[in-house]
Amino acid sequence: MMEEPSLRQVWCLPLRKPPSLEPLGTNYLLCALMGHRDSVKVPGQLPLLLQVKTVPTGKLCLLQGSWSGPEVPSVLSQVIFFSESGCQGSGREVWGDIADASGWAPVASIRVVRGCWVLYEEPEFLGRKLVLPEGDMELRAPGTKWSPQGIGSLRRVIWDYSAPEISLFSEEGLKGEQVKLTEALNNSHGLEKPLQVASATVSAGLWLLYPKPFFEDTPYILEPGEYPTSEAWGTSDPSVGSLKPMTLGCPSVEKPGEPRAVVYEAPGFQGCSWEVSRDIYNLQQPEDSQSPHLASVGSLRVLGGCWVGYEKEGFRGHQYLLEEGEYPDWSHWGGYDELLTSLRVIRTDFGDPAIVLFEAMDFEGHSVEVSKALPDVELVQHGPSTQAIHVLSGVWVAYQEVGFSGEQYVLEKGVYRNCEDWGAGNSALASLQPVLQVRASRGDLEVRVSGTVGLCLGLGLSWPHRPPSPGSQHFSEPSIFLYGLECFEGKEIELSREVRSLQAEGFNNHVLSVRIKGGVWVLCEHSDFRGRQWLVGSCEITNWLTYSGTQRVGSLYPIKQRRVYFRLWNAALGGFLAVPDHVEDMKAGRVVVSDPRAGGSCIWYYEDGLLKNQMAPTMSLQVIGPPSPGSKVVLWAESRLPRQTWSISESGHICSQMFEGQILDVKGGRGYDRDHVVLWEPDKNRASQIWTIHVL
CATH class of the missing domain: 2.60.20.10 (Crystallins)
Structure with a gap:
């Protein structure tokens, strides 16, 4: 049950990131945007001070939040309080609710790394309050009217990626016509009937109600709970011009180059512990005798870097993205149960995320490229089935259900040819979002050293x-x-x-x-x-x-190899691979197996995948016509596209790289062209497919 003070002031601070959540209001300047070249102040995007009248009737009944379980993974929240402006000076990191912060040192600036928070003037979440979305903000900027007494308490108000939901009623007491919303409405005047709201219920999320369309003017802030009258959120006017929920940004990492985690055997950071900074194949059976043997993983602290926890050893089973923060027990990392057996560090570049989804395996079928968070793949006309993925850059988290919920899969730069490659049992993939790198909380120094490193091939x-x-x-x-x-x-x-x-x-x-x-x-x-x-x-x-x-x-x-010249001997036919004609002025040249005394050139060399004859350095071995058994192989200009490359296996097969499963053979038979080389499928009964290399 929420207390009802005689006068309640609600302040909203401006949001800097992500850009999808606009700063609030236009009335009174509460704080200045942190200096940023890309910051643009426009109507509807200024910080504000909001006066809320005394609630005359009715009581506000808060809905108690609960852990969402594995279906909607809970997200860590982090806020840092600084003693000086510009997020400088000594800092205090907070990961959870603080019921009494009255004894804290004065705070000048705040950085919200993750989550959406509410700051209260008095302990026990009472008095005037301040909404803190993700981003940087100043408490001592000109015009700020936050209490000089400091901060009384702090609470995070958005726990996970659960879909926000609000129900609006045309009559008091949660009666009359009902309108239910799960996303922003930027202009209620465009509806068939004007939106009149006499009471409301917020089932999930934190909602901002604006008197004017397009999120202009002073918003009213509705936390989860029941509002039997409009006076309960501070107004007697039932008109609502627009409204929107506050939502979480993408997962983030602050110190990707400093991986460090502490694993505890028992919940609540108790029992035997193990500090790690590398991939752990099996936490219960470490590779070296010096590392502790943990019977289980009850809790963990991620002090730096972005990690992935796995249910089973060897980085298999259910996957859990572990951002920097504290996890007192398995429910905080969204586990299906207590099992967490292997850990892996994500070592990659988090910048410029881009990913391509394919509806069929091996990158076939319809595809779509995505570069930002996508709560539902159907928004980009992609079907519910994804069977191949190409991560072009960055790190992504894909989810089995819409709204970033359900089973999660961590994807890094590379290709995934089928759903088993990313650990899924089926092709269902409904939403995805990138992991973003945020700037360091303090003035961390990063030094990059580049230069030439000599290498002795015979050493090491x-x-x-x-x-x-x-x-x-x-x-x-x-x-x-x-x-x-x-x-x-x-x-x-x-x-x-x-x-x-x-x-x-x-x-x-x-x-x-x-x-x-x-x-x-x-x-x-x-x-x-x-x-x-x-x-x-x-x-x-x-x-x-x-x-x-x-x-x-x-x-x-x-290893780069020097060019060598060789002959290709076909023992079954007793001859070398040769070019019998002079082909300098010809478009194509015959390639046959002939007796060494028959003349022609039988000296070959291998260059960038091409098989070339010494007599015709501008030509290479190529297939003419469709690639079927018996297709002739000739010398042709190497400029022909696509390039036809070859490899010679240890078994003696000369394999076409362009036409998979096809190798060099000799036609045979009684015809005039029986000694011509052709393309053929591997056949153990055809000894003419085996070639021996005689290096000169």
């Missing part, structure tokens, strides 16, 4: 198994795939070139399996080719942690 290279021979040749274009889970599951990163820092490229360097399809690669533990290094040829590594002893790849590059 290691391999648990047989390494590639340094003198061996590999006839394939560099191609490597990094996966976020074991056995080539989870997020996929495809690379074909040197990367000095995966993080600098916007990727997370957390890797649990590796597939190398082409070339020989050096994988380095840290960025700029530092730390331990592994020389790896074409292979599949199902568990990178077991293979290397680490869960990360900081940088990597393919």
Whole structure:
């Protein structure tokens, strides 16, 4: 039950971020916007002081909020109080309600990092109050009439992403015609009937009621509860011109480069604890003997960075985004139960978020690109089914239900070919929002060092198994795939070139399996080719942690090979791959298998995926006609598009990279063209598909 003071003053401070929530009012200047080049003051976007008359009749019955459970994950709230203007000086961080703050030192400025709060003049949430949306604000700006006595109490008023809801009634006592709203109404005059509100019920959220359309003039603030008369929110005029709810902004991270978390065995930050700053594959069975063995995870504090908690070991099961803040028990991270077995740090660039959703697997079907929070994918004409995702940049949280509710999935830069890759059991995906980086609460100094780092290939290279021979040749274009889970599951990163820092490229360097399809690669533990290094040829590594002893790849590059000349011998037919004609002035040239004494050129070399003959350096091996068994292969100008590249496997197959599943063969038979090379499907009964490389 809320007290009814004889005079109640309600102040609203201006909002700076996110831009979707406008600053309030036009009447009295309460505080100045923090200096910002992009700040623009327009009508309806000035801070205000609001006088609310004495409530003559009726009592305001507050609806008690409750934890929403896993269906609507609760969100941490954080507000920082500073002793000096401009959010400077000593600071006090607050994560929850404060019933008595009367003993605090004077506060000059406030930064709301997460959530929407209400500041009260007196303890126990009484007296005049101040609404604090996300952003920065001043308490000592000219014209401010906040009590010099300081802050009496503080309470957060929005807990999660639950859909706001208000019911408006045409008669007092919650009777008469009812209008229910879950989103902003910018102009009630556009309705068929004028909106007359004599009483109201706020089921969820904090609502602002404006006498004029388009959120102009002084708003009245309605917290969750029942308002039997309009006097209960401070007016005798039943007219409402517009109204809107206060809502939460996107998830955020303040110190992404300083990952640090403390895990406690019992709720309430009790019991054995473990401070971590890296990925933990299994909290109950750490990789080293020095780390504590926690029987369970009862609570945790995220002191820096953005983390993902997983129900099961190995980063599997239900996923929970863990922002910076305190989690006294499993309900505060939106858990389905007490289980939290593995932790992973998100190491990537949070800037310029962009994501593409596909309705079919392997990036087929209808697609849509999104760059901001989307409470319902149908708003952009995307269906309820999403079976592939390409995260172009940033970090995203996707939800199974609309309104950022239901099962959540954390997505980072890379590709997800099917719903199993992001941990879902089905293709239902109804809403999503990016994780944004916010500026540091204090004047943190960030130093970036760049420069050239020398590398000695022979120093620090290691391999648990047989390494590639340094003198061996590999006839394939560099191609490597990094996966976020074991056995080539989870997020996929495809690379074909040197990367000095995966993080600098916007990727997370957390890797649990590796597939190398082409070339020989050096994988380095840290960025700029530092730390331990592994020389790896074409292979599949199902568990990178077991293979290397680490869960990360900081940088990597393919080994560049010098050009070598070779002959391709077909033992089944007793001849070399050759070009029998002079093709300098011809558009195309025949390619056959012939006896070494028959003449022609049988010397080849491999260049950027192209197979070339020494006699025709401007031409390359290409398929003519549709790619079906028996299609002829000739020499053609290398400028022809698309490029037709090849690789030579250890089994002796010359494989087309453009036409998957097709390899080089010889036509055979009794016809005049029986010695011509053609495209064919792999067949173990056709020995003519096997070639031997004779390096010259």
